[in-house]
Amino acid sequence: MERVINKYLNVKPSKNANTILKDRYLMKDGQGRYLEETWDDVSKRVARHVASAEVKYTKDVKEIQEIEKKYYNMIKSRIFLPNSPTIFNSGKAMPLELFKKEAKDMGFDDYKKIFDSKSKHNMLSACFVVPMDDSMDGIFEAVKQSAMIMKYGGGVGYDFSVLRPKGTSIAGTGGKSSGPISFMHVFNTSASTIEQGGARRAAQMAVMKYDHPDVLDFINSKKDNDGNSVLNYFNISINIDDVNNFKNKLKNDEEITLEHPESDKTAKLNAKEYLRKISENAWKSGDPGLLFLGKHNHYYAMGHETPVQATNPCGEEPLPPFGSCNLGSIDIAKLIDFVDIGNPKDRNLDIFEDIVYWASRFLDDVIDMNVYPLPQIDEISKNQRFIGLGIMGLADALYKKSLAYNSVEGRKFMAKVTASLAYFSHVASSKLAEKRGNFPDFKKSKYPKGFIPMPLLEDDFDEDIKLWNQKLRDHFLNTAIKYKRNVQTNTVAPTGSISNLADTSSGIEPNFMLAYIRYMTDKEGNRVPLPYINSILVDKMGDDLTEDLEAEIIEQGSLTNIKNVSDEYKKIFVTSMDISAEDHLLAQHVIQSYLDASCSKTINMKKEITVDEVYNIYEKALDLNIKGITIYRDGSLQTQVLEKNKDK
Ligand code: CDP
Incomplete structure (x- = not known):
């Protein structure tokens, strides 16, 4: 060491x-x-x-x-x-x-x-799950509790499935429930007022079980989000807790029954149409993702005692x-x-x-x-x-x-x-x-x-x-039958900030770009360009990296479309968008096979992919050793964090 x-x-x-x-x-x-x-x-x-x-x-x-x-x-x-x-x-x-x-x-x-x-x-932790009761008191108590967590820099996940569907009668007041989605907006507003640790945006995860009667509203809840508007302090995920049941329904082209213990409202939804709706929205904006929490409980040593209910914001x-x-x-x-x-x-x-x-x-x-x-x-x-x-x-x-x-x-x-x-x-x-x-x-x-x-x-x-x-x-x-200090030991975080501190690539993700220019504002208010180029590429290319080539890599972000670079370099120095969705998914599969918690991974897809391709990836995900899936189609959010330099 x-x-x-x-x-x-x-x-x-x-x-x-x-x-x-x-x-x-x-x-x-x-x-x-x-x-x-x-x-x-x-x-x-x-x-x-x-x-x-x-x-x-x-x-x-x-x-x-x-x-x-x-x-x-x-x-x-x-x-x-x-x-x-x-x-x-x-x-x-x-x-x-x-x-x-x-x-x-x-x-x-x-x-x-x-x-x-x-x-x-x-307060030293990044990940929390806060439960809520299906009552006004319970919901607003959870808003308060999560605000305290986010203030000190923690991210919070919630299971909104416990809330009765929209339109359900409320005993005592004679009124009707406004439903889980309306309450998500309350949590979103609360999060929007909080700067975590005085330094960054708050982050939340909303989970809903796949058979909740309001699940279609949930799937559509971020439809009009352009990255900066609707429920923008939330990632949303559907919990397909019983993957085998869902797979069978898809295979046999059957219907899924939507129901909730607090409501008479039931509905049926064809499984294929259901997955297609999810895929359409994910194609548009990346949300919703899927979570397989039943699988997680299976591999969680306390799953039978204290089952997991949701994940932290990045999954x-x-x-x-x-x-x-x-x-x-x-x-x-x-x-x-x-x-x-x-x-x-x-x-x-x-x-x-x-x-x-x-x-x-x-x-x-x-x-x-x-x-x-x-x-x-x-x-x-x-x-x-x-x-x-x-x-x-x-x-x-x-x-x-x-x-x-x-x-x-x-x-x-x-x-x-x-x-x-x-x-x-x-x-x-x-x-x-x-x-x-x-x-x-x-x-x-x-x-x-x-x-x-x-x-x-x-x-x-x-x-x-x-x-x-x-x-x-x-x-x-x-x-381990005798000794275990921690119920769970491993996960892979996005390392969104700490990988920058460490000057290394994030988590298990491929590099988004090999080179880019980040702009900083100096004391006089001038925009100062800070060019970055991957240092391993620089080392490996040695004299092959001419000034002109470097300028081209900064311009393109990737080697794929650059003529005078050998195939060997192109093969090794791949970036997110050079990699097919299947290869992203297989990487997640092999890695997650050894993690007792889960991992943060985005299945990045090219701008021109179709809704069908998103559907196929979601369907494939159901068969693998993974506990959830998040996709992102290039360009589908206006405020994408990293864009190729030529798009700036
Ligand atoms: O790199 P860093 O430790 O800052 O965080 P990360 O690995 O990108 O994210 C780990 C977890 O921190 C996330 O899954 C969230 O639970 C939480 N987080 C948050 O609450 N707010 C953020 N703006 C970023 C992360």
Whole structure:
């Protein structure tokens, strides 16, 4: 681990990363004055805050200092980064002199002081699910609760299926219910007033079960959204909780019955027409996505006790009511120079194992340092101890290994990386349980029965996969029956901001563009161009990258239509839009086969694809080891975040 850390510890963040650092992460006082200047300051604060949890487990201050140093090294080198709320809110509203001390001067009492002086400002998680009752009181209580979560930087998901359909009588008032969609607008308005952590837009997920009588209104609810208007603080997803039933109805061309326990209103909808309606809307605006929460409950060790109800806004973390999860991501593009991640025979594999162990321990410590916004959240988060360790930098790692994202070899690499992540993080969680105890609900969970919380790929997918499968099976049948610190350990987040901080590609997504120009406004108000070009492309092309070619790549964003570039480069340096929808989906399938939670992945599609093609992709998704699907057709939202430069 030392060698890797040493290489990256003093690498300066790029201009792009520094801009984000200054905009979002440097701590400010109440008057907006900066209390921090550099990434080093932030790394120290976060490492010290989280390492203070160790006072619960040891009296040895030297040990805590060592752990703080490990956390600092992983964060400062940007090999591992926690989710944004941990970076925003660690150390907030605490005695600053404690954060300025050298680690070697920290006493046990100093760490204890940080541990004991936690306040509501120290909310460290990105993912929440808030339930609501089917009553005015219940709905507005949930609005209030989610506002508190979003204020500190958490994203919230809700299941709107519990609300009775529009037009249902309301006992007591004699009135009629205005229905779930009208209440979604209330949540949207509330979210629109909140700037998370003082730095970014709030984000929410609305889920509705596929057989709710208002599901067609739900599907259409964002139809007129141009990216900036209708329900723009929501992603929406339909929960097909019983995938087999839905598949059979499609196959036999049958009808689905829409019904709700609180209503006499029922309706029937032909399954194919239903999926077509979903596809039409998704073609137009990307919404709705699909979620298969029944599958999730099947693989969730507490699915029989506290079934998941919705996911966080980007879909990677299905959670039960009042569930929460903190995330962290390892940049595999940085590690791949030192260790052939996923190759079980690589002699440097212990580097990866070590980082996964310390990252898992960090996330487990985050639970103890977290101040949850509601007592119900505190209870379930501590009884089950969800953590979400994932990866970022996959696309850049593939470039470094000269493997195409949309190739069988590329997918083998993805599967092996994720299988090894899953294996080492589950081993870490069991090791932590031996030291610290199991998660309190362990005995009620499926683990003591020898439960494997993910589908795994077929053994014959790849020889190395066969080995990882065997290791995972052994782990769950022999060790996890006794020891497990966390009910869930892995997920892959979008890493929308932290991958920028880390100067790496986002999560498991291909790069959207190989080069672009980002415009910044300087102090005098002038627009200053900040050209970016993928550094791995620059390294690999060497002298082949002439000035003219570079200008063309910046203009195009991708190599596909550039004449004087060899096919080999074109094959490896693919971008999102160069990859077919099927290849996006297969990447998700192999990766998700090893994650016990879920992952954030967008199936990007070209502008000219048809509604039928969207339909086919949704239909295919029902057959794979995935827990949901989100598609996006290029250009279908006016406020698309990244556009090719020529369109600007
Ligand atoms: O990179 P960063 O840690 O900022 O976040 P991400 O990986 O892009 O998103 C992880 C999760 O953070 C999302 O799924 C949401 O639950 C939450 N999030 C949010 O609440 N608001 C945002 N503007 C972005 C993310």
